[in-house]
Amino acid sequence: xxxxxxxxxxxxxxxxxxxxxxxxxxxxxxxxxxxxxxxxxxxxxxxxxxxxxxxxxxxxxxxxxxxxxxxxxxxxxxxxxxxxxxxxxxxxxxxxxxxxxxxxxxxxxxxxxxxxxxxxxxxxxxxxxxxxxxxxxxxxxxxxxxxxxxxxxxxxxxxxxxxxxxxxxxxxxxxxxxxxxxxxxxxxxxxxxxxxxxxxxxxxxxxxxxxxxxxxxxxxxxxxxxxxxxxxxxxxxxxxxxxxxxxxxxxxxxxxxxxxxxxxxxxxxxxxxxxxxxxxxxxxxxxxxxxxxxxxxxxxxxxxxxxxxxxxxxxxxxxxxxxxxxxxxxxxxxxxxxxxxxxxxxxxxxxxxxxxxxxxxxxxxxxxxxxxxxxxxxxxxxxxxxxxxxxxxxxxxxxxxxxxxx
Numbered sequence: 001x002x003x004x005x006x007x008x009x010x011x012x013x014x015x016x017x018x019x020x021x022x023x024x025x026x027x028x029x030x031x032x033x034x035x036x037x038x039x040x041x042x043x044x045x046x047x048x049x050x051x052x053x054x055x056x057x058x059x060x061x062x063x064x065x066x067x068x069x070x071x072x073x074x075x076x077x078x079x080x081x082x083x084x085x086x087x088x089x090x091x092x093x094x095x096x097x098x099x100x101x102x103x104x105x106x107x108x109x110x111x112x113x114x115x116x117x118x119x120x121x122x123x124x125x126x127x128x129x130x131x132x133x134x135x136x137x138x139x140x141x142x143x144x145x146x147x148x149x150x151x152x153x154x155x156x157x158x159x160x161x162x163x164x165x166x167x168x169x170x171x172x173x174x175x176x177x178x179x180x181x182x183x184x185x186x187x188x189x190x191x192x193x194x195x196x197x198x199x200x201x202x203x204x205x206x207x208x209x210x211x212x213x214x215x216x217x218x219x220x221x222x223x224x225x226x227x228x229x230x231x232x233x234x235x236x237x238x239x240x241x242x243x244x245x246x247x248x249x250x251x252x253x254x255x256x257x258x259x260x261x262x263x264x265x266x267x268x269x270x271x272x273x274x275x276x277x278x279x280x281x282x283x284x285x286x287x288x289x290x291x292x293x294x295x296x297x298x299x300x301x302x303x304x305x306x307x308x309x310x311x312x313x314x315x316x317x318x319x320x321x322x323x324x325x326x327x328x329x330x331x332x333x334x335x336x337x338x339x340x341x342x343x344x345x346x347x348x349x350x351x352x353x354x355x356x357x358x359x360x361x362x363x364x365x366x367x368x369x370x371x372x373x374x375x376x377x378x379x380x381x382x383x384x385x386x387x388x389x390x391x392x393x394x395x396x397x398x399x400x401x402x403x404x405x406x
Contacts, residue, residue: 018102024126029130035107038131077105089121132319170312195219222235223286226291264277341373353380356384361388367394367398370397370398
C-alpha cells in the first residue's frame with residue numbers, strides 16, 4: 001500500500017473562518033470522508049478531542065451530558081455527535097454563557113433526526129457545512145485552489161487531463177480518503193467493511209430494517225440505477241419490498257449522505273416538488289462496488305459506463321460548491337418531447353446549462369436542448385463535460401470541456 005499523506009481539503013479556510021465568527025460548527029457528511037481528520041488538522045493544541053464512537057464516552061455523554069461537557073470543556077471537538085443528542089441543550093447553554101467564538105466543533109453523519117434536533121436546539125448558534133469524499137482537486141493536493149464550478153469560456157482547471165482508462169479507474173476506485181491508496185483487493189476489503197458498518201450502525205439507528213439481506217439487495221439495486229430518473233415502483237419490484245418501504249429506505253440513503261436527488265426544473269416551483277428526481281450516488285466507488293463492477297475496465301466497457309461518468313461529473317460539481325461552504329441551486333431539464341439537459345446551475349438570475357457525455361468527440365448537436373431551454377429562461381454560458389483532450393467551442397455560448405476542467 002502506498003505511503004499516505006494528508007491532503008489539504010478545500011473546506012479548511014471555511015472551517016477557520018467560521019470558527020472565528022461563530023460559536024458552534026458542525027461538519028456533516030457520510031462516514032469515512034475525512035471529517036475528523038480535517039478538524040484535527042485545523043485545531044490548535046489546546047482543543048480537546050472526544051469521539052462518541054467510544055462506548056464509554058458515549059455512555060457518559062448520554063447519562064450525564066452536563067458532566068461530560070465539564071470534563072471535555074471547550075474548546076473541544078466532539079466526534080459523531082449524532083449518537084448523543086442529549087448534549088444539544090447543554091451545548092446551547094455553553095454557547096449562551098460566553099461570547100467566545102469557535103467553542104465547540106462537531107462532526108456528524110448526515111441523519112434526518114439529528115439535523116432536525118440540532119436546528120431546533122441550536123438555532124442561530126450553529127453553522128453547518130457539508131463534506132464529501134476527496135474531490136479531484138483535493139486528491140492531487142490542490143484543494144485550496146478549487147472554486148465552485150460554473151461554465152465559462154475560460155475554465156480555471158489546474159488539473160492534468162486523464163485518458164479514459166485512468167478516468168474510469170478513479171471513478172471505480174471512489175473518493176473516500178482511505179481507499180485511494182489501496183490496491184484492488186484491499187479496496188474490496190474497505191467497501192466490505194464500510195457496508196457492514198453502515199448496516200450495523202447508521203441504518204439500525206435510523207430505522208428497524210428487519211431484513212438486512214433485503215436491505216443489502218436494495219443497496220445493490222439502487223446503485224445500479226445511479227444517474228437515472230427515480231422509479232420507486234421498479235426498485236420495490238426488483239427488491240421484493242413494498243413501495244412505502246422502498247421510499248423509507250431511499251430516505252435513509254439520502255439522510256446518511258449516500259445518495260443525492262437532483263430535482264427537475266419546472267416553471268412552477270410547486271410542480272418541481274411532485275415530479276421524479278434523478279438519483280445519484282455521491283461516491284462512485286461505493287456505487288461500483290454495490291453494482292458488482294469488479295474492475296475499472298469492466299465498468300468502462302459496461303452498459304452503465306455513461307451513467308457512472310455522469311454521476312462522477314455531477315458529484316465533482318457538488319463537491320466544488322459544498323467544499324467551499326456553498327449550497328448550489330441544481331436542477332435537470334426534460335420536456336415532454338424528450339429534450340434534456342443533464343444539469344442546470346441557477347445563479348444570479350441565470351441558468352447555466354451543462355450536458356455530460358462519456359465520449360471524447362463532442363458535437364454541437366449534443367447541446368441542442370440549450371436553445372430549447374433558452375425559450376423558457378435566461379441562459380448563462382453553457383458547456384458539455386466529456387472526455388475531450390482539448391477545449392472545443394460548440395457555439396458562441398457553449399464549450400466542450402474535459403471532466404478534468406471542472
